[in-house]
Amino acid sequence: MNKHIRTEIFTRLRDANPHPTTELNYRSPFELLIAVLLSAQATDAGVNKATAKLFAVADTPQKMLDLGLEGVREYVKTIGLYQTKSKHIMATCRILLDKHGGEIPQTREELEALPGVGRKTANVVLNTAFKQAVMAVDTHIFRVSNRTKIAPGKNVREVEDKLMRLVPKEFLLDAHHWLILHGRYTCKAQKPQCGACLIADLCEYGAKTV
Numbered sequence: 001m002n003k004h005i006r007t008e009i010f011t012r013l014r015d016a017n018p019h020p021t022t023e024l025n026y027r028s029p030f031e032l033l034i035a036v037l038l039s040a041q042a043t044d045a046g047v048n049k050a051t052a053k054l055f056a057v058a059d060t061p062q063k064m065l066d067l068g069l070e071g072v073r074e075y076v077k078t079i080g081l082y083q084t085k086s087k088h089i090m091a092t093c094r095i096l097l098d099k100h101g102g103e104i105p106q107t108r109e110e111l112e113a114l115p116g117v118g119r120k121t122a123n124v125v126l127n128t129a130f131k132q133a134v135m136a137v138d139t140h141i142f143r144v145s146n147r148t149k150i151a152p153g154k155n156v157r158e159v160e161d162k163l164m165r166l167v168p169k170e171f172l173l174d175a176h177h178w179l180i181l182h183g184r185y186t187c188k189a190q191k192p193q194c195g196a197c198l199i200a201d202l203c204e205y206g207a208k209t210v
Contacts, residue, residue: 010171020177061093088116140183
């Protein structure tokens with residue numbers, strides 16, 4: 001796929017959704033971090049339902065610690081892997097207070113040092129909360145990048161590196177959200193909606209549905 005086709009793909013995605021953002025509900029970088037921590041192997045809708053009540057009582061690291069482990073568990077028990085995630089939340093809040101003055105760090109290295117925060121989670125926070133041009137490759141982005149041939153790769157890191165190199169700079173900040181939403185609602189895993197796809201004529205997927 002050449003640069004002109006990639007530019008046209010992202011131009012169409014931008015025209016259809018000029019200001020894309022995460023579907024996770026949050027009001028601060030801290031709330032976003034906690035929501036993303038909870039979102040692994042869970043739906044955004046399920047996370048939002050739990051955090052609506054959780055953030056009403058604990059919207060800072062100190063308030064989260066004041067809730068205690070059992071208190072946090074009670075709010076997030078509807079989310080998969082909630083036992084482990086609750087422990088990560090408590091440990092992360094302690095580090096945020098002890099090392100960062102209760103603020104969310106703005107480097108990948110510092111974010112990845114927090115319990116339960118991997119490269120993808122760190123990239124989501126950097127991109128969404130702090131407007132850094134980074135790429136958080138999840139299953140949707142991995143699938144879309146390989147199917148369309150925008151940035152094919154054997155693993156998520158290879159796809160991430162290719163996207164960072166190949167996505168035209170003017171689209172880089174929002175590309176992560178456009179690709180996730182496209183994978184979630186159009187280029188689905190089981191039944192891609194090729195007939196309703198904005199970029200079907202530019203896509204190199206060999207098994208398109210009609």
